[in-house]
Amino acid sequence: MSDRMLTMAEAVREAMSIAFDERPEVFLLGEDVGIYGGAFGVSGDMYHRYGSERVLDTPIAELGIVGAAVGAALSGMRPIVEIQFSDFTAQAMDQIANQAAKIHFMLGGALHVPMVLRTPQGSGTGAAAQHSQNLEPWFASVPGLKVVVPSNPADAKGLLLASIDDPNPVIFLEHKLLYKIPGRDPVPEGSERIPLGVAKVVREGKDLTIVATGIMVNKSYEVCEKLAAEGISVTLIDPRTISPLDMQPVYESVEKTGRLMVVQEGPAHAGFINEVIAQMAGSSSFGSLIAPIKRLAGMNIPIPYAPQLEKAAVPQIEDIEAAAREIVKNWR
Amino acid sequence: MSFKYPVVMPKMSMTMETGELLLFHVKVGDQVKSGDVLFEVMTDKIDMEVEAPADGVIESLVGNPGDVIEIGKPVLIMLTETEVMAFDFGGDSAAPVAEPVAPVVAAPVVVEPVVTAPVVQQVAPTPPPVAQPVAPVAAAPIIVNTSVKAVPKARVEAANRGIDLRTVHPTGPDRTITFSDVNSAQVDPAVLKRQAANKALIAKGIEMTRGIAQASFNRRANANFDHAQLISAWAKVLRGRPDLAVHQHVGVSLIIESKYGSALPVFRDPDLVSVDQLRTLVASTTEAAKNGKVPIAMLSGGTTTIFDLTTYSMSSATPLLFPNQVTSLTIGYDSESTKNISLTIDLNFCDFYDGALLLDALIASL
Structure with missing residues (x-):
């Protein structure tokens, strides 16, 4: 048994790192996820550990970022997208709701979109109306998307690993206020998955x-x-x-x-x-x-x-x- | 002039014979207003606050806290200027003591043994049995709660145990019946007995043991309902009282007079279709009946009968019970905007309280 008490940012980083090590087709893209280490420091040193080929800094263009990830997923990659604030997914909603969620169904199951979109949500940081929303129902009401809302570091790690494995597009909603605080339970060392759809x-x-x-x-x-x-x-x-x-x-x-x-x-x-x-x-x-x-x-x-x-x-x-x-x- | 009025031990359940006086909320000389709490009583089932039936002054206290008092016997005497008080369900017919006693008037309950009539009789235009419509609840604080609020589990529990939710005292917010309210309520043995008796009657073929005890009730209602609404509402009310059922369905028989004689087409389970659908059926059936052509399938299965006298400009009549039926209604003309509704019940199956509840519920839902 491990007794490591990680923050959610550390647990998410660890899950991404495990997935990077397990599968060469996993990569991360988003605004400032590389050299800067992520707006909330979630990707941290991953740019330095995995290089610019796998941790991609993108322009400020959410529709383009998610579009690129959907295309990559369709051609055999397993992209992890980070959108800086969940509020900005509004910019990318066509790719999320009309493309990623529906391609598998509209092409008779011939293709799938194994993409994970991670994004911080929620209020409590003094960032005002356009950077503080909780948009869970936007995504939960689109068939074809899976929606994960972790409440603690240990769950975040296991659920993110399962989300990366999943052949469907997964929206992974992380709360900003949880990034910096350790959870109640230790985070296991290994690569154990927590199945999606289990309360x-x-x-x-x-x-x-x-x-x-x-x-x-x-x-x-x-x-x-x-x-x-x-x-x-x-x-x-x-x-x-x-x-x-x-x-x-x-x-x-x-x-x-x-x-x-x-x-x-x-x-x-x-x-x-x-x-x-x-x-x-x-x-x-x-x-x-x-x-x-x-x-x-x-x-x-x-x-x-x-x-x-x-x-x-x-x-x-x-x-x-x-x-x-x-x-x-x-x-x- | 002022009258002495004895406020008596109320009858709060079918089986209640005595009640324990818990405490007085008033003392001699107190001015009270109608609705003020006078005293609290306890039975084996419920505790209840008894309210003043009218404005007045407390003249004397008859009982003492702790006394076990027979129903109908005075607990305190008040002086009142009010001349008319609503009737009292609770007392037996024996008048309470003290005199001069305010007229305990206007019992809208006409009890007359009527022999069950197998055929429709032309009913004479008798004067209405009651001069004034009277609110069914007042002096005797029987809980009549026609639209009961209860949490889901309370309903489940009440249904399982045969408890009538209208008799359960609500302690939850907004007078909602909680689970523990039902849990601590006791099954009214009278209801169980009656249900068992009904089943036995059905098994034996009903008619053999039917007595002739009947009671009729009369109340005024707004006239803005048609036959379809009346049939539907009445069926709903009866469906809510499975303990009165002698059949598995509700069949409302509507008497339609024509030159060919009386037709009694039966609308089976009319509350299970929309009122609009029912209205179409009632219209076509009435039309057919007037031409002497009611479908044979509609001529049997009645469990209750409605006779509308308004077309004869009659104001009221005592509705007669048909064999195998426990209730019947007549509708009479009262004024441009009001009608008289009369209900007859079979006392083998229900009591006065049930009759008042049924009529009250019907009028409330029209």
Whole structure:
């Protein structure tokens, strides 16, 4: 057993390095991923270790970057694209949604696009509305894309390795605030994959089920710890991949707890987490609910620049804690 | 002038005979308003706050906290200027003590033994049995909660245990019934008994044991409904009471008079199609019936009957029960904008409370 505590940036770099070593067709391209080491320092020293042939600095042209990666993937390579901010994927959306996601289907399965698009998302850095979005539902609503949202370094490593193996285009959404902090669990040394489409039960309890994505898993975990000290035990489920979505652990848990709360960073309206609610409402586990389903999500506004407003625009630990207490107290 | 009015131990469930007085919320001399809580009582099933039926002053307290008091017996006496109070489900017919007692008026329940009539009779234009429509709930605090809010698991549990959610006291936010509310509720043995009795009746062929005890109820309703809406709404109400069912389906029989005689086409499960679809069917069937041509398939399977008297300018009548049916309705003319709806029920299957609930639910859904 390893007890290495890495940050998510280090874990992602390690996964990419393992894939580089395993397969010569894997390469990384993006803005400033080379000499500069990545906007958030994720690629780090990889340019120096693998050279400019495999770590490509590109012009500031997202549509061209993703287009080049799709073309490379179609011709046998396994590109990893880094887009500096997930907000900028809007520039590349034709290549992502209309080309990468559909080529396999429109050509009768003759070709596939084994591309991974990594991009940092989320608020909390004071970078204002065009650099702070959580765009999970954009990608999760496009059939043909797989969407991964890791919440910790160990998962990020295993999931990224599985994403690079996957023959489909995978959107890999990393939260900026997680890059610099070590996870709760050590990151294994080896090259073990974590299969896509398998949710993780982070902890088990009997009073409430929380389903959260990305950084909200971490915030919810702190709430679980706090409530556990008061005798309220919470099951926390991290879907890890939001497309495809693994609902089975959610059903099984709600059948025990009877209460479901979902937490996401992105805006509530038409957000990804609503899918969890919809599937629960249509399932045979619905009859196990002893409380209305509680949703915590971002406000339906662009992320504000002012720090206190930025904080208020997305669920914080205190919000999750208050909501969890209320649902357990009010519904018995 | 002011009247003495005894506020009595209410009957809160089918099986209740006595209740324990828990505590008074008022003392002698207190001014109270209609709806103020007077005292709390406890039965084997529920705790309940009893409210003032009218504005007034507390004259005396009859019982003491801890007393077990028979239903219908006074718990306190209040003085009131109010002359008309809504009727009381709870008491037996025996009038409460104290005098002069305010008129406990306007019981809209006319109990008359009517022999089950196998054929339609032309009904005489009797005066309406009740002078004024009266709200079905007031003095006696029976919980009548026609649109119940309950969490999913509470519904599952209630269905499994044969609990009527309308009788469960909600403790959740927005008066929603929680799982633990149902969990701590007890099955009303009367409901179970009745369900068993119904099943036995069905097994035996129903008619043998039918008695003649019936009760009729009358209430005024807005007139803005047509036959399709009425048939659909009534079927929905009956479907919500499987314990009253003597058949596996709901068949609403509509009496249509023509020169060929009375036709009783039956609309089977009419609440399971849209009202628009039903309206088309009712129109074509009515037209056919007036020409003496109702499809044979529609002449059997009725579980309830509706007789619309408004075309005869009659205001009210006592609807008669047909064999194998537990309920029937007549619709009478009341005014340009209102109609009288009369309901007759078979007391072998349901009681006055059920009758009031059924009529109340029908009018609420029209």
